[in-house]
Each structure stands twice: as C-alpha cells, then as structure tokens.
Amino acid sequence: MEKPVLKALAGKSKKSPVWMMRQAGRHLPEYRELRKEYSFLQLLQAPKAAAEASLQPLRRYDLDAVIVFSDILVPLQALGMDLDFRPGPYIANPLRNLAEFRALPPADFQTAAGSLMEALQILRRELTDTPKTLLGFAGAPYTLATYAIEGKSSKHFEFVKGWLYQDPSGFREILDKLADLTIEYLLLQVEAGAEAVQLFDTWAGELSLETYRESILPSTAKIFEALKKKEIPTLLYANGASHLIEAQIESGADAISVDWRRDISFYLDKIPTTIGIQGNLDPSLLFAAPEKIIQETTKILQATKGRGNHILNLGHGLHPTTPIEGVQAFVDTAKNFEPAN
Amino acid sequence: MEKPVLKALAGKSKKSPVWMMRQAGRHLPEYRELRKEYSFLQLLQAPKAAAEASLQPLRRYDLDAVIVFSDILVPLQALGMDLDFRPGPYIANPLRNLAEFRALPPADFQTAAGSLMEALQILRRELTDTPKTLLGFAGAPYTLATYAIEGKSSKHFEFVKGWLYQDPSGFREILDKLADLTIEYLLLQVEAGAEAVQLFDTWAGELSLETYRESILPSTAKIFEALKKKEIPTLLYANGASHLIEAQIESGADAISVDWRRDISFYLDKIPTTIGIQGNLDPSLLFAAPEKIIQETTKILQATKGRGNHILNLGHGLHPTTPIEGVQAFVDTAKNFEPAN
Numbered sequence: 316m317e318k319p320v321l322k323a324l325a326g327k328s329k330k331s332p333v334w335m336m337r338q339a340g341r342h343l344p345e346y347r348e349l350r351k352e353y354s355f356l357q358l359l360q361a362p363k364a365a366a367e368a369s370l371q372p373l374r375r376y377d378l379d380a381v382i383v384f385s386d387i388l389v390p391l392q393a394l395g396m397d398l399d400f401r402p403g404p405y406i407a408n409p410l411r412n413l414a415e416f417r418a419l420p421p422a423d424f425q426t427a428a429g430s431l432m433e434a435l436q437i438l439r440r441e442l443t444d445t446p447k448t449l450l451g452f453a454g455a456p457y458t459l460a461t462y463a464i465e466g467k468s469s470k471h472f473e474f475v476k477g478w479l480y481q482d483p484s485g486f487r488e489i490l491d492k493l494a495d496l497t498i499e500y501l502l503l504q505v506e507a508g509a510e511a512v513q514l515f516d517t518w519a520g521e522l523s524l525e526t527y528r529e530s531i532l533p534s535t536a537k538i539f540e541a542l543k544k545k546e547i548p549t550l551l552y553a554n555g556a557s558h559l560i561e562a563q564i565e566s567g568a569d570a571i572s573v574d575w576r577r578d579i580s581f582y583l584d585k586i587p588t589t590i591g592i593q594g595n596l597d598p599s600l601l602f603a604a605p606e607k608i609i610q611e612t613t614k615i616l617q618a619t620k621g622r623g624n625h626i627l628n629l630g631h632g633l634h635p636t637t638p639i640e641g642v643q644a645f646v647d648t649a650k651n652f653e654p655a656n
Numbered sequence: 657m658e659k660p661v662l663k664a665l666a667g668k669s670k671k672s673p674v675w676m677m678r679q680a681g682r683h684l685p686e687y688r689e690l691r692k693e694y695s696f697l698q699l700l701q702a703p704k705a706a707a708e709a710s711l712q713p714l715r716r717y718d719l720d721a722v723i724v725f726s727d728i729l730v731p732l733q734a735l736g737m738d739l740d741f742r743p744g745p746y747i748a749n750p751l752r753n754l755a756e757f758r759a760l761p762p763a764d765f766q767t768a769a770g771s772l773m774e775a776l777q778i779l780r781r782e783l784t785d786t787p788k789t790l791l792g793f794a795g796a797p798y799t800l801a802t803y804a805i806e807g808k809s810s811k812h813f814e815f816v817k818g819w820l821y822q823d824p825s826g827f828r829e830i831l832d833k834l835a836d837l838t839i840e841y842l843l844l845q846v847e848a849g850a851e852a853v854q855l856f857d858t859w860a861g862e863l864s865l866e867t868y869r870e871s872i873l874p875s876t877a878k879i880f881e882a883l884k885k886k887e888i889p890t891l892l893y894a895n896g897a898s899h900l901i902e903a904q905i906e907s908g909a910d911a912i913s914v915d916w917r918r919d920i921s922f923y924l925d926k927i928p929t930t931i932g933i934q935g936n937l938d939p940s941l942l943f944a945a946p947e948k949i950i951q952e953t954t955k956i957l958q959a960t961k962g963r964g965n966h967i968l969n970l971g972h973g974l975h976p977t978t979p980i981e982g983v984q985a986f987v988d989t990a991k992n993f994e995p996a997n
Contacts, residue, residue: 471939471940471975471977472940473940473943473975473977473978474943476938476940476941476943477940477943477944480938480940480941480943480944480948480952481943481944481945481948520896520917521917522917523916523917523918523919523938524917524918524919524922525919555861555896557898557899558898558899558917558918575864576861576862576863576864576865576899577864577865577899578864578865578866581865597817597821597864598812599812599813599814599817599818599821600817600821602814602815602817602818602821602822603818603821603822604822607821607822611821634812634814636812636814637814
C-alpha cells in the first residue's frame with residue numbers, strides 16, 4: 316500500500332501528508348485517562364499501553380503517521396543513568412567529566428528499550444493494510460549530552476556549554492560515542508517495525524551556527540550516514556533553529572523539520588529541493604479560531620505544493636492545552652486541500 | 657567628561673566600551689548578602705539599596721555603564737496589576753480580554769516607580785565626574801503584554817499568541833497603549849538621571865519575522881521615535897532574535913543588542929553602519945577558562961574595531977552562577993584591547 320509520508324520522504328508526493336509532533340499525549344482526554352493508571356515512566360515500560368497512547372490520536376484525526384510513544388532519553392537509561400520525571404526529566408547522577416563518561420557500562424537496550432521495541436511491533440501489526448507510516452525517533456547526541464551533563468532541562472546550559480567551550484575534543488568524544496549509541500538504537504527500532512525515524516535535537520537552537528557546525532553536526536551527520544546505508548528515511552528537527560538551517564542541510568537527513576520563526580518561503584528558498592521540508596505552523600496558532608487555522612495552514616500547503624517532499628506538521632510539539640477543535644481544523648485542512656487549485 | 661558608551665551610541669567611539677546585561681545581581685556574593693535583608697520586591701522599593709545593588713559590579717569590574725537595578729515589569733504595577741516574584745514574575749490578575757485591559761486605571765508611576773526614580777537620582781550623583789553612563793530600561797510592549805496576559809513566564813505563550821493570532825487589531829490596541837506607557841516611563845527615568853535607555857523585548861524571539869514586523873514592531877518603533885525627538889540614545893535587545901534582525905533595524909533604535917546565536921560577522925553584515933551593535937559573547941562562555949574567554953572576546957573586538965559604534969556586552973544576561981574570574985577576564989580583555997593592533 317502507498318504510504319504518503321514515505322512517498323514524501325522519497326520526494327514523490329503529490330500532496331503533503333500530515334502528522335504532528337507530540338500528537339500523542341496530554342492534549343487528549345483519553346491519554347490523561349491512561350495516565351491515571353500509569354506514571355510516565357511506567358507507560359514507557361508497558362508496551363500495550365504505549366502502543367495505545369501512540370494510536371489514540373489516529374482515532375480522532377486522519378493522520379498519515381504514527382510516532383511511537385516514548386522519550387528521547389531512553390538511551391541514557393540504557394547507559395545505566397538514573398532517569399526520572401519530576402515531571403521534567405531528572406537524572407540523579409549527571410556526568411561532569413570525561414572519566415565518568417568513559418566509565419559508563421555498555422548500552423543495555425534490551426532492559427531499557429525492550430518495551431519500546433515491543434510497542435513498535437504491536438503498532439506495526441495494528442497498522443498493517445493502512446497507509447499510515449510508523450515513525451521511530453531518538454534524541455540527537457548534543458541533546459542527549461545536555462541531559463547527561465546538566466541532569467535536567469536547563470535554562471542556561473552552563474555545565475554543558477562550559478565543557479563544550481573548554482574542552483571541544485573531549486566533548487566531541489562524548490558526542491561521537493552518543494552517535495554510535497543512537498545508530499544502534501534507531502536500527503533496533505527499524506528492526507522492530509519503524510519505517511522512518513526522526514532525530515530530535517531539542518536544544519541545538521541554543522548554539523551559534525558556527526559552534527553547531529563545528530562541534531555538533533559531525534555526530535548528527537554520522538547517524539544519518541549510517542541510516543542512509545540501510546536506506547532508512549530520516550528527518551531532523553531542532554526548535555528555534557532557523558539560524559542553523561545552512562548547517563542542517565549538510566546533515567544528510569532526508570528531510571528537515573522546521574519551526575515557525577521564519578515563514579515557509581524562507582525555508583523553501585534555503586533548503587535544496589533534494590531535501591524534504593516538514594513543518595511549520597506555530598502550534599500556538601491552534602488556539603485561534605478554525606478560520607484562522609485553515610487560512611494559515613492553507614498558506615503553507617499552497618507555498619509547498621508541487622515540491623513533492625513536503626510533510627505538513629507543526630513547527631514544534633503540540634502544546635498540552637491545545638483544544639481538540641484547533642487540531643481538527645489543522646488536520647482537516649491538509650486532508651481537504653486540493654493541490655490542483 | 658567623555659563617556660565611552662554615549663560616544664559609541666553617537667557612532668564616535670575609538671574603542672568598544674563594555675558593560676553586561678544583568679551585571680548587578682545574583683552572581684555577586686555582595687548582592688546575595690543584600691538579598692538577605694531585602695526580598696526582590698522590597699529591593700525595588702528601597703532606593704538606597706537598589707542604588708547600592710546597581711553600583712556593586714563597578715567595585716569589582718571596570719565597566720563603562722551602570723544600569724539601574726529594577727525590573728521590566730514595574731509599569732504593570734503602575735497599572736495596578738498585582739506583581740509578585742515566586743521567584744519568577746507572577747501576576748495574580750492577568751488580563752484575558754480587551755474589556756479588562758480598557759478598564760485598567762491610568763498609570764500611577766509615582767507610587768510604582770518613585771523609588772526607581774530616586775535610585776536613579778542617587779546613582780547620577782554618585783557617578784558625577786566619572787566616565788560611566790547611567791542606563792535606564794524598560795520591557796518592550798510585547799514582552800509586557802506576555803506577562804500581563806499569561807500572568808507569568810510562559811513556555812508556550814498560548815494565551816498571548818492565541819490572542820495575537822485571533823484578534824490582531826485588539827492586540828495592536830494593547831501594544832499601542834503599552835507603548836505610550838513605556839514612553840512616559842522612560843522619559844521619567846531620563847528626567848531622574850538616565851543618560852540612555854535600553855528596551856528589552858525578552859520574548860519577541862518566539863515570534864516569526866513576519867508576525868514581529870507586522871504586529872509588534874510598530875509599538876516598539878513608536879517608543880524609539882518619541883525618544884529620538886528628545887535626543888535620548890536608545891538600545892533594543894531581544895534574546896534568540898537573529899531571525900528578527902531585518903525588522904529590528906527598522907525600529908529606530910540607535911543600537912541593537914544582539915545575541916550569540918550568530919557570529920558577530922553576521923550582524924556586522926546585516927546591520928547598517930549607521931546603527932550601533934551591542935554584544936555578543938555567549939554568557940555561558942564565562943564558565944570556560946580565562947584563555948578561552950580572552951580569545952573569544954578578542955575576536956569580537958577585532959571584528960568590530962573601527963566601526964565606531966560597538967559596545968561590548970554579552971549576548972544575554974549574565975547567568976546567576978557565573979564565576980567572578982570569568983567576568984573579570986571578559987571585562988579586562990575589553991580594557992586591555994588596543995584597537996590599533
């Protein structure tokens with residue numbers, strides 16, 4: 316069966332498919348119900364419930380992709396790091412020097428990600444004979460490093476950036492090792508059923524273009540190179556990263572997921588037609604009235620039509636308080652759009 | 657006496673002067689001592705202590721400007737809004753519709769900002785016969801609106817952006833009124849002793865260039881136009897706003913304070929030589945070793961020398977945990993720099 320998202324990632328799409336970052340999760344009342352039974356960590360370890368959370372948005376919206384319910388920090392658990400959510404990620408034993416990093420045990424994905432792999436297998440079975448693409452994902456090495464080093468979401472990233480500025484070669488060693496870990500992790504996800512994967516470099520936008528290109532990009536590019544060899548379609552996303560676009564197009568990703576801080580026309584100019592574009596409605600726009608959502612979504616669809624490799628998405632994850640009607644208006648606009656007009 | 661910062665704002669500087677956003681405050685042990693006696697809100701209402709906090713950094717570092725210790729949200733207090741710090745700003749009675757906004761009482765700066773004006777008077781006296789420039793400041797209308805509407809620092813700005821997208825003309829009315837309020841407030845600061853003023857548009861970087869230019873810039877430009885008529889030198893700062901630079905140069909500010917996400921050469925290319933540039937070292941770099949700080953600071957000074965209107969600063973406020981030695985290395989590099997070489 317033809318799968319619109321895979322077609323777009325191959326550059327052969329006639330009409331933009333649609334899905335949303337964080338489409339599974341808190342904005343859905345049925346997810347909040349599920350969370351009464353499972354803490355976030357428990358949900359990650361319960362394959363059936365995680366698969367259920369991944370499928371919930373499909374029952375409301377006609378989306379073209381299902382992204383498995385998981386968390387970008389699972390690989391740090393596989394390295395023996397003590398991950399908790401309070402409710403943001405919290406690591407009790409962050410790494411503050413290279414020796415600590417080198418002393419980490421080999422990754423144990425069987426324990427840390429066995430449930431995720433099982434959830435992917437369930438999802439792949441559930442999606443048989445549907446045109447829905449099953450997506451896996453991982454955090455990019457720099458973003459993993461920020462959590463491994465800061466221990467939590469940071470406002471200023473003083474430890475991680477202090478380290479990066481102070482000891483670039485040690486920092487590169489860390490990123491390179493995290494890249495290998497991520498390759499292993501994503502290949503496992505593909506083996507379990509993921510048909511394409513997205514790399515989230517959540518905090519890369521905090522860096523300058525020059526620092527990103529010199530110190531971060533090589534580790535990201537290493538991942539995409541390994542996946543390309545296996546013909547696995549790939550996407551790269553970073554929030555607040557319009558200033559990094561010139562480096563992101565050198566990453567080797569099949570498509571770049573872009574935020575809303577620049578108009579789609581800016582990205583259409585910057586990104587070569589051989590690379591796909593995903594995005595880029597401001598998720599806060601879904602709090603406006605349906606007419607406004609339809610208008611702004613249509614603008615993006617008009618601007619990207621004919622490109623063959625656009626995937627409609629938000630410029631950032633769906634906000635937890637987003638009204639269902641706003642999401643519906645967004646998805647319906649994609650579905651009702653006629654590229655011929 | 658010649659004042660290097662004022663000279664730079666007039667485009668006639670031979671060497672970049674230096675100061676730092678948030679130079680007064682938590683990174684200084686003597687400030688933390690002061691805070692044992694005064695809560696943050698109490699400090700804003702205690703002119704002598706606020707003046708003391710403003711002067712503390714001068715005793716350690718040879719800075720060219722003193723910025724008065726205050727908070728960008730004082731004008732909301734003047735409008736009768738109930739401002740608290742927990743420890744981030746918290747407004748118990750945020751505004752959620754235009755009627756509530758229109759019903760606000762006229763601004764009472766005498767009650768809300770009398771102490772600030774007194775602090776400025778003290779500072780101006782203290783700085784007599786020194787080459788130090790006394791800076792006043794205010795939050796830009798959009799940033800004031802985010803706090804007035806969200807009630808606190810927001811992750812997603814759903815209320816404010818929902819409103820902005822939904823009802824652009826109502827939102828413009830709010831920004832225009834906040835612009836008038838800000839003009840009044842900054843003129844009072846100048847009357848009390850401020851020699852130049854900086855407008856902080858803290859959250860503008862969350863908007864797209866198109867939204868910023870169309871909906872936000874007119875209110876900011878109105879402020880700079882009013883101040884230009886009175887020949888008051890002005891600066892504009894927004895964090896994470898390299899994508900807004902094309903609109904910021906249309907604001908009418910004498911100088912634009914730029915962040916570190918693009919190299920200084922990017923800003924030198926983009927900003928006409930008739931407009932000054934302030935910035936742009938990543939404040940996280942001050943956690944690195946002095947040699948690295950000296951190297952990166954020197955790069956900025958080399959790149960901007962001869963421009964005549966560069967003011968060395970950080971790309972964002974000083975982080976509260978910054979080591980004194982890091983700050984010292986930054987300031988000393990500026991002082992020791994010989995533009996002739």
